[in-house]
Amino acid sequence: MSEKIRLYVDTPLGEGQSVLLSRDQAHYLFGVMRQQVGAYVSLFNGRDGEWQAEVVEAGKRKGILLCTKLTAPLRMPPDLWLLFAPIKKARTDFIVEKAVEMGARAIAPVITEYTNSERVRQDRLQAHALEAAEQCGATYVPQVQAAGRLDRLLADWDPDRRILFADESRAGTLDALIGAPGPWAILIGPEGGFSSWERETLLKMPQVVPIALGPRILRADTAAVAAMTLWQHSIGDWQGGGA
Amino acid sequence: MSEKIRLYVDTPLGEGQSVLLSRDQAHYLFGVMRQQVGAYVSLFNGRDGEWQAEVVEAGKRKGILLCTKLTAPLRMPPDLWLLFAPIKKARTDFIVEKAVEMGARAIAPVITEYTNSERVRQDRLQAHALEAAEQCGATYVPQVQAAGRLDRLLADWDPDRRILFADESRAGTLDALIGAPGPWAILIGPEGGFSSWERETLLKMPQVVPIALGPRILRADTAAVAAMTLWQHSIGDWQGGGA
CATH class of the missing domain: 3.40.1280.10 (SPOUT methyltransferase, trefoil knot domain)
Structure with a gap:
């Protein structure tokens, strides 16, 4: 079973938007999960839905992803x-x-x-x-x-x-x-x-x-x-x- | 809040029945919970309902309880x-x-x-x-x-x-x-x-x-x-x- 990797980020998400990973997230994504440039992961921020994003830079302590497409709209739970x-x-x-x-x-x-x-x-x-x-x-x-x-x-x-x-x-x-x-x-x-x-x-x-x-x-x-x-x-x- | 102490035992329970505690239970009841002779606890064995029992002997590694009254009948969960x-x-x-x-x-x-x-x-x-x-x-x-x-x-x-x-x-x-x-x-x-x-x-x-x-x-x-x-x-x- 290859589970989709999902990450919460605290930055805006949208078409063409770049996202800078935190140090911990870069370590998790590239060190622990062994993802490389070109890999796709899912991002969400609690406001803009879920986005597919491509890894465009992968370092030990940093990384940049690029949002490519909306994969799920924001879905609020009931009040x-x-x-x-x-x-x-x-x-x-x-x-x-x-x-x-x-x-x-x-x-x-x-x-x-x-x-x-x-x-x-x-x-x-x-x-x-x-x-x-x-x-x-x-x-x-x-x-x-x-x-x-x-x-x-x-x-x-x-x-x-x-x-x-x-x-x-x-x-x-x-x-x-x-x-x-x-x-x-x-x-x-x-x-x-x-x-x-x-x-x-x-x-x-x-x-x-x-x-x-x-x-x-x-x-x-x-x-x-x-x-x-x-x-x-x-x-x-x-x-x-x-x- | 003084919670009632409940113990599972693997021996028959019934009016006037004596129950020998295991070493671990004696340690728990007398060492940890500081119960003494004369104290009441609840016992159940999964078959005979829940019984109120009185401590009649309390030692470091053993103890004897005496069943005094049925406090709840056996209640089987649904199948x-x-x-x-x-x-x-x-x-x-x-x-x-x-x-x-x-x-x-x-x-x-x-x-x-x-x-x-x-x-x-x-x-x-x-x-x-x-x-x-x-x-x-x-x-x-x-x-x-x-x-x-x-x-x-x-x-x-x-x-x-x-x-x-x-x-x-x-x-x-x-x-x-x-x-x-x-x-x-x-x-x-x-x-x-x-x-x-x-x-x-x-x-x-x-x-x-x-x-x-x-x-x-x-x-x-x-x-x-x-x-x-x-x-x-x-x-x-x-x-x-x-x-």
Whole structure:
């Protein structure tokens, strides 16, 4: 299997546009992947779609590519945010990766009462999101927000943005999703669950739709994928079987 | 948050039954978790439900618990197998963990044409499944099967067991799931996809239901959770909102 090489770049892409690689990208492309002048790779920047580009200069620490043709238009994921309480480093990385694959438009770590808040490194998580986008064929890269406190976020919450709230104790159904497009957020709690105050506050908000995710206790990363699957399947960009 | 301690044991459980801990479990319970005589923990063995048990002897390398009361009956997951092509070690572990949380009854690594088959350690994966069951509150532990070749498995496939086949190239719908209970398997391919022969063979089988999982390329572990979510939600034990 020769997989297509995809690289995220932070420069404009378009017909005839030259792109200067970063040192790390040149090392990866020419050193690790052994590509040479004349090879084709795919580039995307989160704004201009995916471009086929030809290697025109290849050095140890630099390289230049030339955009030759648009291979996929920009495809924005639906207006869905993933809010999650940061957990252990590896699992937090994992949630970010999954949010990109599953098609979130923004990713926001939220500090809840029961969050054991190690410091969340926004730049590292954003880099992780870029890598996931390279892997999964996305043309858009969700923004990773700075970590914020849940109570403050909720106090100032957009009345038009609904919240799908994965609540172990509530047997909600998905019916509330059907025919309710528009902005949404999915909220995944920490492994210890939400505090009573948080749960009560959420359940009082008219934007909140609680759903249960089966009879077993899901880890936060599993719950994130499961909730996003139900949402994408019901009203997101998986409708009509994907495509 | 004081989480309930749950331990898997390989001995019978029942009213008044004594349970001898393994050396590792005694170390974990008394050394790491600092439990003492008189403390209560939860035990399950995959057959007799979940039991509250009291510590009656606590030593550095051994311990005895006494079952006091049944706290949850055995709850079998639906008759759903998860078949997946083994990938890198960490991701394979992850798929096993997710299969337990999501409620598979059996887990089978399958070797496909594009599987880069590192050796699959069945015993290690089974241990991983036990740990996941301890975490997620399951009273049943899925069996991890020995790795088998996909072509042989398909040649001898039970005519009554349907296969939900996550096929990137097919826009199937979930309608085929509705009202089709009975034995099922979910088949997740390797990151390189299935070969043409495998795909054709699968699509010719009357048991096979292809589904697409959205417009982005999902990693195998993400695809496993997503496909199991759709299945559990449609005809599995998440119906009626879980519980």
